[in-house]
Amino acid sequence: MNKQNKKKFSDKVINRLTLYHCILTDYILRNIEFISSPQIAALLKIDDSQVRKDISLLNNVGKCRVGYIAKDLKENIEKTLGFEKPKYAFIIGAGNLGSALAKYDNFANYGLNVLALFDNSSLKVGAKINNKQVYHISELPNLAQKLSVEIAIMTVPREFAQTTADFLVKSNIKYIWNFTPTVLFVPNNIQVWNENLMGNFLQFTYQK
Amino acid sequence: MNKQNKKKFSDKVINRLTLYHCILTDYILRNIEFISSPQIAALLKIDDSQVRKDISLLNNVGKCRVGYIAKDLKENIEKTLGFEKPKYAFIIGAGNLGSALAKYDNFANYGLNVLALFDNSSLKVGAKINNKQVYHISELPNLAQKLSVEIAIMTVPREFAQTTADFLVKSNIKYIWNFTPTVLFVPNNIQVWNENLMGNFLQFTYQK
Known part of the structure; x- marks a missing residue:
C-alpha cells in the first residue's frame, strides 16, 4: 500500500x-x-x-x-482499502459462532486470514475447523508472537469476555473484534470493535 | 409499547x-x-x-x-426500544452461520425469537438446531403466514442470495437481515439490513 x-x-x-x-x-x-x-x-x-x-x-x-x-x-x-495487505487473526472461542466464522471463507477476499482458533475446553482443543487448528488458550501468547498476530476475533461466552480480553491485552493483541454481548474495559492503546448485532438489528426493526 | x-x-x-x-x-x-x-x-x-x-x-x-x-x-x-414486544423471525439457510445464529440465545433477550430454520438440502431438513426445526424452503410461505412471521435472517450462500430474496418477498417477508456478502435488489416496501461484517471490520483495522 x-x-x-x-x-x-x-x-x-x-x-x-x-x-x-x-x-x-x-x-x-x-x-x-x-x-x-x-x-x-x-x-x-x-x-x-x-x-x-x-x-x-x-x-x-x-x-x-x-x-x-x-x-x-x-x-x-x-x-x-488495503484488501491486498494481508491481516492475520485468531478466533478466541471455538463454539458455534467461532466455528461459523472460521468457516466463513469470504474473509480472505478482504485480506483477513484466520490462522487458528483458541479455546479452553479439552473437547475442542486439537480439533481442526476448516483446516484451522484449535489450540489451548494458554498457547496464545507464544503463537501470537511467533506469527505476529495482533487481531483477535472474540466469540467466548459473556461471562468470560472481560477476563479473556485482559489476557489478550497481556498477550500483545492490539485489535479485538468483539462478538460477545459485552462492552470490554481495555487500555487506550487497544482498538475494540463491538459487533453489536442487536444494535444493528434494532435499527432496522425498531419501527416494526 | x-x-x-x-x-x-x-x-x-x-x-x-x-x-x-x-x-x-x-x-x-x-x-x-x-x-x-x-x-x-x-x-x-x-x-x-x-x-x-x-x-x-x-x-x-x-x-x-x-x-x-x-x-x-x-x-x-x-x-x-421495544424489547418487550416480541418479534418473530425465520433463519434462511441452516449452514454454519445459520446454525450459529439459531444457537445464539442472546437474541431472545432483545425480544427476537427465531421460530424455525429453512434450507433446501435434504441433509438438513428435518433436523433440529437448538430446538428449532429445519423445514424445507418450500414450506416457508405457508409457515410465514400461519405464524405471522415477517422477518427473515438470511445466511444462504452468495450465489442463492438474490433468488432467495425474491422468494422471501413473494412469501410476504417484510424485513430481511442479510448476512450474505451480497447487496439484494428488493421492492421499496421491503426493509433490508446488510450485515456488512467486513465493512465493520475494515472500519477498525483500516489504519493497521
Whole structure:
C-alpha cells in the first residue's frame, strides 16, 4: 500500500465502499462488464451523487460512456482499502459462532486470514475447523508472537469476555473484534470493535 | 409499547442504547446496583455528556446522588426500544452461520425469537438446531403466514442470495437481515439490513 492510499476515509465511506465491492463482485460473477453509479445507487437506495462522490475519492478511476469498468473499480477499491495487505487473526472461542466464522471463507477476499482458533475446553482443543487448528488458550501468547498476530476475533461466552480480553491485552493483541454481548474495559492503546448485532438489528426493526 | 415510546430515535442513538444495555446487564450480573454516566462513557470511550443526553431521551429515568439504578435504567431501555414486544423471525439457510445464529440465545433477550430454520438440502431438513426445526424452503410461505412471521435472517450462500430474496418477498417477508456478502435488489416496501461484517471490520483495522 503506497502512501497516497493512506489518506483516512470516514467510517461511512469505508462501509459504503465495501458494499460497492459486494455489488461489483456480483456483477463480475454474472459476467457484466460495466456498472453505472445510478445502478449502484438504486441497489443501495442511496443518492447517485453520493456514489459518484465516494468513487471520486479513489485514485485514477476510469469512466467511460457506459459507466465504470466493474473489474477495474473492484480492484481499485481493494487497493484503496488495503484488501491486498494481508491481516492475520485468531478466533478466541471455538463454539458455534467461532466455528461459523472460521468457516466463513469470504474473509480472505478482504485480506483477513484466520490462522487458528483458541479455546479452553479439552473437547475442542486439537480439533481442526476448516483446516484451522484449535489450540489451548494458554498457547496464545507464544503463537501470537511467533506469527505476529495482533487481531483477535472474540466469540467466548459473556461471562468470560472481560477476563479473556485482559489476557489478550497481556498477550500483545492490539485489535479485538468483539462478538460477545459485552462492552470490554481495555487500555487506550487497544482498538475494540463491538459487533453489536442487536444494535444493528434494532435499527432496522425498531419501527416494526 | 405505548405511543410515547414510539418517537423515532436515530440509528446512532439506538446503537448506543443497546451498548448501554450490554453494560447494564453486566453490572446487574455482578450485583452492582448503581451506575454513573462517566462509568458508561469510560467503557465506550465516548463523552459523558453524550451518555447523559441519550439517557435524557428515555422516559422517567430516576437519578440519585450515586448515579442511575442499573436495573431501572436497563428496563427503561428495554421498554423504549421495544424489547418487550416480541418479534418473530425465520433463519434462511441452516449452514454454519445459520446454525450459529439459531444457537445464539442472546437474541431472545432483545425480544427476537427465531421460530424455525429453512434450507433446501435434504441433509438438513428435518433436523433440529437448538430446538428449532429445519423445514424445507418450500414450506416457508405457508409457515410465514400461519405464524405471522415477517422477518427473515438470511445466511444462504452468495450465489442463492438474490433468488432467495425474491422468494422471501413473494412469501410476504417484510424485513430481511442479510448476512450474505451480497447487496439484494428488493421492492421499496421491503426493509433490508446488510450485515456488512467486513465493512465493520475494515472500519477498525483500516489504519493497521
